[in-house]
Amino acid sequence: MSNELLxxxxxxxxxxxxxxxxxxxxxxxKGEVVGIVGANGSGKTTLLRLATGMFYPDxxxxxxxxxxxxxxxxxxxxxxxxxxxxxxxxxxxLSGLKNLLLLASIRNQVDEEGVRETMIxxxxxxxxxxxxxAYSLGMRQRLGIAQAIMEDPQIYIFDxxxxxxxxxxxxxxxxxxxxxxxxxxxxxxxxxDQGEIDRFCDRVYRVEExxxxxxxxxxxxxxxxxxxxxxxxxxxxxxxxNVQMIGRQKGYPAVxxxxxxxxxxxLHHYLSQAGIQLVEVQVNAS
Amino acid sequence: MYGSMIRMELVRTxxxxxxxxxxxxxxxxxIQGYEVFYxxxxxxxxxxxFNVFVAFTKTHGYDLAFLTPVIPLLAVMVAxxxxxxxxxxxxxxxxxxxxxxxxxxxxxLIAISCITFLFVWIGELLGFxxxxxxxxxxxxxxxxxxxxxxxxxxxxxxxxxxxxxxIIFNTAMAAVAFALIAVALSTKIKNLxxxxxxxxxxxxxxxxxxxxxxxxxxxxxxxxxYYFLAVFQYKVWEIPLFWVSLAALAFLLTYxxxxxxxxxxxxxxx
Numbered sequence: 001m002s003n004e005l006l007x008x009x010x011x012x013x014x015x016x017x018x019x020x021x022x023x024x025x026x027x028x029x030k031g032e033v034v035g036i037v038g039a040n041g042s043g044k045t046t047l048l049r050l051a052t053g054m055f056y057p058d059x060x061x062x063x064x065x066x067x068x069x070x071x072x073x074x075x076x077x078x079x080x081x082x083x084x085x086x087x088x089x090x091x092x093x094l095s096g097l098k099n100l101l102l103l104a105s106i107r108n109q110v111d112e113e114g115v116r117e118t119m120i121x122x123x124x125x126x127x128x129x130x131x132x133x134a135y136s137l138g139m140r141q142r143l144g145i146a147q148a149i150m151e152d153p154q155i156y157i158f159d160x161x162x163x164x165x166x167x168x169x170x171x172x173x174x175x176x177x178x179x180x181x182x183x184x185x186x187x188x189x190x191x192x193d194q195g196e197i198d199r200f201c202d203r204v205y206r207v208e209e210x211x212x213x214x215x216x217x218x219x220x221x222x223x224x225x226x227x228x229x230x231x232x233x234x235x236x237x238x239x240x241x242n243v244q245m246i247g248r249q250k251g252y253p254a255v256x257x258x259x260x261x262x263x264x265x266x267l268h269h270y271l272s273q274a275g276i277q278l279v280e281v282q283v284n285a286s
Numbered sequence: 287m288y289g290s291m292i293r294m295e296l297v298r299t300x301x302x303x304x305x306x307x308x309x310x311x312x313x314x315x316x317i318q319g320y321e322v323f324y325x326x327x328x329x330x331x332x333x334x335x336f337n338v339f340v341a342f343t344k345t346h347g348y349d350l351a352f353l354t355p356v357i358p359l360l361a362v363m364v365a366x367x368x369x370x371x372x373x374x375x376x377x378x379x380x381x382x383x384x385x386x387x388x389x390x391x392x393x394x395l396i397a398i399s400c401i402t403f404l405f406v407w408i409g410e411l412l413g414f415x416x417x418x419x420x421x422x423x424x425x426x427x428x429x430x431x432x433x434x435x436x437x438x439x440x441x442x443x444x445x446x447x448x449x450x451x452x453i454i455f456n457t458a459m460a461a462v463a464f465a466l467i468a469v470a471l472s473t474k475i476k477n478l479x480x481x482x483x484x485x486x487x488x489x490x491x492x493x494x495x496x497x498x499x500x501x502x503x504x505x506x507x508x509x510x511x512y513y514f515l516a517v518f519q520y521k522v523w524e525i526p527l528f529w530v531s532l533a534a535l536a537f538l539l540t541y542x543x544x545x546x547x548x549x550x551x552x553x554x555x556x
Contacts, residue, residue: 052379052383053382053383054379054382056549080383080384081383082383083379083383085379087376089375089376089377089379089380090375090377090380091298091371091375091377092375093301093302094297094298094301098297098301099377102294102297102298103380103381103384105290105293105294106287106290106294106381106384106385107384107385108290147380151384
């Protein structure tokens with residue numbers, strides 16, 4: 001894939017002699033959000049650590065923008081990675097702004113004004129002089145998000161990014177994600193929240209005993225479909241998953257269904273092919 | 287890159303209480319040394335022997351001056367635990383996303399060395415300012431047996447200010463060596479208190495062993511401060527060479543240990 005930013009090529013990793021990741025292959029292209037789900041201890045975080053160069057594969061390769069991630073040479077990669085893995089990590093005796101300014105001074109890709117703007121974007125006051133040790137969990141999480149995004153990297157690695165965030169915080173994260181994806185960044189997102197995975201991710205993988213299994217290859221959308229007759233609804237129920245009757249509209253039976261179709265025309269064509277007569281198809285129906 | 291690492295380390299040092307406490311203790315212990323050497327009013331003092339330069343040597347090498355035995359502890363308090371803090375808090379990972387491992391560890395070692403070196407100079411000069419107020423500021427007029435230092439005696443008599451700078455350099459290099467030993471330990475040990483205490487414990491234990499062996503020429507305490515009046519007649523270059531070599535060794539050791547660990551899988555994380 002030419003616009004591929006991150007690639008795991010048959011990556012295996014053992015920790016303490018125990019295989020944690022086995023022959024994982026995954027590629028993430030520009031503008032894509034890939035979700036990783038799995039039980040606790042299944043290897044999700046290890047996979048993210050491999051992507052950020054914190055661990056190096058025993059077998060296989062991790063490539064970032066075509067360049068192999070080599071031990072200790074993460075800073076030499078052609079594109080930057082922004083990451084928030086597990087709990088956000090900061091020097092507890094410094095303020096949030098000072099922590100971010102220290103990190104920003106390494107690459108000098110963002111000035112103080114930019115850092116301040118990022119803090120405001122994630123809902124933090126840059127002038128708050130309180131040290132990070134006195135921050136609440138939610139504030140630390142926001143600071144962690146700010147740290148990951150402040151230099152506008154092309155690859156984002158997020159491990160449970162909405163942990164400890166309130167509803168406003170989740171919406172803030174959703175806006176940031178949408179904005180970055182629009183700029184053709186790619187995102188790998190680990191979450192236990194199925195709703196979050198459904199909402200944000202284009203593709204979803206499950207990690208099970210160190211192996212990656214594809215769960216979904218496209219973004220699931222919700223559709224409202226109005227059909228000519230109940231007979232058509234019956235046919236649709238046999239054809240589609242999660243079909244839910246929501247009553248009648250203008251006398252015609254209406255259902256909600258979910259699927260990965262890109263456009264209304266695509267779904268219309270799909271159902272018509274099966275001989276289902278339609279009145280109306282609408283995306284993102286509530 | 288290294289410039290920004292030094293700036294970063296400086297910001298961190300100035301933002302913590304530990305280096306300030308270390309500086310206060312350093313100056314305080316120098317003052318204690320100056321005071322304990324100050325002659326009683328009724329005591330006879332040979333004319334000219336009672337001056338600021340002799341007091342300066344005494345406060346570093348006199349039995350009752352307490353600075354020398356605690357130099358390893360104070361040196362590590364300044365910045366020697368910086369790598370350990372990075373690992374413990376996970377801040378290292380955020381840094382390693384922005385620079386490569388070699389730049390990180392080299393920058394850290396250079397920054398810690400520079401800051402510790404600078405810190406000792408500030409402490410020593412502040413202490414000397416106190417001595418200038420307390421003692422007569424006169425150049426040593428002649429050699430007095432038992433009072434004039436044996437170490438670099440020619441320099442002491444002819445150029446006492448250069449002598450002063452040499453002693454501060456020796457002390458600063460000793461502090462740098464202890465700080466770098468603490469950084470080397472941080473690649474293997476995660477406990478902050480252990481990293482703070484181990485260089486000092488090693489120093490004390492080695493001194494204890496050399497005392498049991500009957501006081502050998504090479505002893506940590508003598509090399510750190512008690513070399514002025516020792517019977518062993520240390521050569522001028524011997525002390526700075528020892529500390530520079532030890533610091534270089536600790537520097538190299540840390541570099542190798544860190545990179546080996548990073549290649550094995552970057553498991554410096556908490």
